[in-house]
Amino acid sequence: MSEDTGRAGQAARFLDWLASAAAEEQASDNGDDDLPLIELAELACAYAEQAFERAGGPQRALSLDCQRGCDYCCHLPVETSRAEASRALEFARENLSAEAFRELKRRIREAATAYPLSPQRPPAKNPSCPLLEDATCLVYPVRPLACRGWNSRDAAACRAAFERGVTEVTVPVDTRIRGVFANASEALLRGLTRTRRDGPTHLVPALAALIVLDRG
Numbered sequence: 001m002s003e004d005t006g007r008a009g010q011a012a013r014f015l016d017w018l019a020s021a022a023a024e025e026q027a028s029d030n031g032d033d034d035l036p037l038i039e040l041a042e043l044a045c046a047y048a049e050q051a052f053e054r055a056g057g058p059q060r061a062l063s064l065d066c067q068r069g070c071d072y073c074c075h076l077p078v079e080t081s082r083a084e085a086s087r088a089l090e091f092a093r094e095n096l097s098a099e100a101f102r103e104l105k106r107r108i109r110e111a112a113t114a115y116p117l118s119p120q121r122p123p124a125k126n127p128s129c130p131l132l133e134d135a136t137c138l139v140y141p142v143r144p145l146a147c148r149g150w151n152s153r154d155a156a157a158c159r160a161a162f163e164r165g166v167t168e169v170t171v172p173v174d175t176r177i178r179g180v181f182a183n184a185s186e187a188l189l190r191g192l193t194r195t196r197r198d199g200p201t202h203l204v205p206a207l208a209a210l211i212v213l214d215r216g
């Protein structure tokens, strides 16, 4: 099975799940479906990636100023779900050494003490995302949809917003790319809320809640 076929199948399963979530809500049925949260996050991601390709995303991305090592946006709160946070945490657990994973948990606990973050505060004063190490995302292949959609046509504007505050500086973005991932994120959250399994949260507090019972 090719990567495209696999992704198309996952995207279709995501749409099926959304339809069944809407039906459950109409029936006031709190029936739990079988799909684990992490798998739902994976299906939503496949759905978004497929939409990204169909919207000409890879071509559009060529005009962006985003590049590896640029991490201004990784100091902003990331709106997500527990499903996506779980997926990121499991990826980190599987790919980091035991010592590095313990250190990651320490950083998560520390970063969580700063929440909730004020939108007025310049991101430079926020703790960086604990999943960021040496200006690189530790969970890049499974990063949340909000992170995937975040983009910029001007890294200098990102830097100004980082230093002076996002309410002070407008960063020019590709709204089509942003929209594709925002729609998928919203759809995932809507389905999770309808099935009463999850709700909107921020990445750092969600990670902090997940590691509370984690003794690894």
Ligand code: SF4
Binding pocket: 073, 074, 075, 078, 129, 130, 131, 132, 136, 137, 138, 139, 140, 143, 144, 147
């Ligand atoms: S998950 Fe990765 S891309 Fe998203 S804010 Fe954290 S370090 Fe940055």
